[in-house]
Amino acid sequence: MEGRDLCLIDQRLLPHALKILRLSTYPEAIAAIREMAVRGAGTIGVTGGFAMAQAALAAPAGGGFWQEVERAAGAIAAARPTAKNLSYAVDRVRAAMKGAPGIEEARRRAVAEGQAVYDDDARMTEEIAKAGLSLFQGRRSVLTHCNAGWLAYPGWGSALAPIYLAHRQGQSVFVYATETRPRSQGAKLTSWELTQAGVPHALIADTAAGHLMAKGEVELAVVGADRIAANGDTANKIGTYTLAVLAREHRIPFYVAAPSPTFDAECPSGDLIPIEERDEKEVLEVSGLLATGEAATVRMANPGTCAKNPAFDVTPARLITGFITEQGIVEPNAQAIGRFLHSR
Ligand code: MRU
Numbered sequence: 570m571e572g573r574d575l576c577l578i579d580q581r582l583l584p585h586a587l588k589i590l591r592l593s594t595y596p597e598a599i600a601a602i603r604e605m606a607v608r609g610a611g612t613i614g615v616t617g618g619f620a621m622a623q624a625a626l627a628a629p630a631g632g633g634f635w636q637e638v639e640r641a642a643g644a645i646a647a648a649r650p651t652a653k654n655l656s657y658a659v660d661r662v663r664a665a666m667k668g669a670p671g672i673e674e675a676r677r678r679a680v681a682e683g684q685a686v687y688d689d690d691a692r693m694t695e696e697i698a699k700a701g702l703s704l705f706q707g708r709r710s711v712l713t714h715c716n717a718g719w720l721a722y723p724g725w726g727s728a729l730a731p732i733y734l735a736h737r738q739g740q741s742v743f744v745y746a747t748e749t750r751p752r753s754q755g756a757k758l759t760s761w762e763l764t765q766a767g768v769p770h771a772l773i774a775d776t777a778a779g780h781l782m783a784k785g786e787v788e789l790a791v792v793g794a795d796r797i798a799a800n801g802d803t804a805n806k807i808g809t810y811t812l813a814v815l816a817r818e819h820r821i822p823f824y825v826a827a828p829s830p831t832f833d834a835e836c837p838s839g840d841l842i843p844i845e846e847r848d849e850k851e852v853l854e855v856s857g858l859l860a861t862g863e864a865a866t867v868r869m870a871n872p873g874t875c876a877k878n879p880a881f882d883v884t885p886a887r888l889i890t891g892f893i894t895e896q897g898i899v900e901p902n903a904q905a906i907g908r909f910l911h912s913r
Contacts, residue, residue, distance in 0.1 A: 609721020614654025625679035691724030701731025715806035717793025801886030802839025839883035852876035
């Protein structure tokens with residue numbers, strides 16, 4: 570955050586252009602989250618935390634200050650429904666402001682807490698990188714889905730964090746990145762991140778995963794998460810569930826990398842996780858760069874055909890081998906998750 574401005578990468582333009590968006594107000598931050606200029610559970614969360622700080626800085630100092638902050642908190646938390654990190658960050662900033670002995674102090678606390686959410690998240694991803702490192706001993710090829718790198722979670726990212734560390738330490742790692750239709754976060758973002766870091770990888774169509782697993786070319790799967798219920802059921806990008814079923818069939822370890830802010834102790838099981846439905850255009854169209862270098866979106870699907878576009882799915886805990894967290898590997902059951910969340 571620079572003054573009242575929030576500066577962040579416009580992820581809609583990657584990998585073809587790297588542009589920084591400067592957002593001056595919390596409604597602009599909400600729009601950036603909704604339109605997916607910023608995306609990924611952790612990045613949405615820290616954006617929400619800073620948006621709360623923007624709301625506190627802009628709210629009038631008179632009697633309406635706290636009402637305005639509450640109104641903003643509701644609107645920010647509702648910008649996207651599935652990722653737990655968003656309401657986590659909003660609640661943290663709101664709680665830090667409560668009890669402040671004056672509006673100026675409340676504003677100061679909002680800015681400091683927004684920054685603390687960011688700093689804590691970044692530190693946790695460093696721990697995730699270390700915690701996941703042992704999974705690469707004796708294994709080289711790893712499959713990941715969507716984008717769970719540093720674009721999606723501040724610091725090292727979530728699922729990509731152990732991959733980056735293993736690569737940095739000189740271990741031989743090869744990543745299969747799924748394309749991740751309809752928004753193609755794997756093709757556009759994960760491939761870009763891995764290229765920047767020099768990590769060997771191949772992009773695969775989502776439909777190729779089973780074939781590669783059957784041929785023994787995938788030794789490990791690591792994905793991120795948007796919300797993890799108290800029993801371990803995990804919401805992540807649409808297609809994760811399919812990959813987990815395939816991994817079980819082929820006896821491939823399937824790990825979910827996520828820091829504690831992604832866990833939702835109040836949500837008993839995955840069927841209660843709100844699943845975002847997005848615009849059907851995301852399925853009916855594709856966007857990219859023309860040979861002329863111009864950005865374009867074209868209709869791909871049959872004219873007149875409608876689409877359904879759930880953005881996330883829920884992988885039952887029984888299909889998950891373990892959670893890679895800032896406190897090490899946590900077993901996918903309610904008791905182990907409860908112990909982990911109590912000790913943070
Ligand atoms: O719709 P998106 O791009 O925000 O979805 C992101 C994902 O599903 C990621 O895999 C998830 O946030 C885990 S990484 C923090």
